[in-house]
Amino acid sequence: xxxxxxxxxxxxxxxxxxxxxxxxxxxxxxxxxxxxxxxxxxxxxxxxxxxxxxxxxxxxxxxxxxxxxxxxxxxxxxxxxxxxxxxxxxxx
Numbered sequence: 523x524x525x526x527x528x529x530x531x532x533x534x535x536x537x538x539x540x541x542x543x544x545x546x547x548x549x550x551x552x553x554x555x556x557x558x559x560x561x562x563x564x565x566x567x568x569x570x571x572x573x574x575x576x577x578x579x580x581x582x583x584x585x586x587x588x589x590x591x592x593x594x595x596x597x598x599x600x601x602x603x604x605x606x607x608x609x610x611x612x613x614x
Contacts, residue, residue: 527584534586535564535593542597552604556597563596564589 539560543553570592571578571585579587 523583527582530581531564531568531584531589532561534590535560538564538590538593538597542594542601546601555600555604559596559600560593563593566596567592 536557537560539557540553542560543556546552546556548556567589568585570576571580571588576585576588578585579590
C-alpha cells in the first residue's frame with residue numbers, strides 16, 4: 523500500500539461515514555461512530571480483496587469496489603443495531 527493509496531482510502535471512508543451521518547442524522551457521538559464504521563468496513567473490504575486477489579474497481583493499489591461495498595454494509599448494520607432499544611436497568 524502506497525501513501526497516496528492510504529490517504530485516498532482514508533478520504534473515501536471518512537466521506538462515506540460523514541455522508542451516511544448526514545442522511546441518517548444524530549449527534550456528535552453518532553458522527554464518530556459512523557466515521558469509525560466507515561473506516562472499519564472500508565479497510566476490511568480492501569484487505570479481503572487484497573487477500574483473495576479480487577480487483578473489483580481498483581484505483582491503483584486500493585481495492586475501492588469491495589471496500590466501498592463493505593463500508594456501506596458496516597454502516598447499515600451499525601445503523602440497524604443502533605435502532606434496537608436498550609433494556610431499562612433492573613429488568614431481566
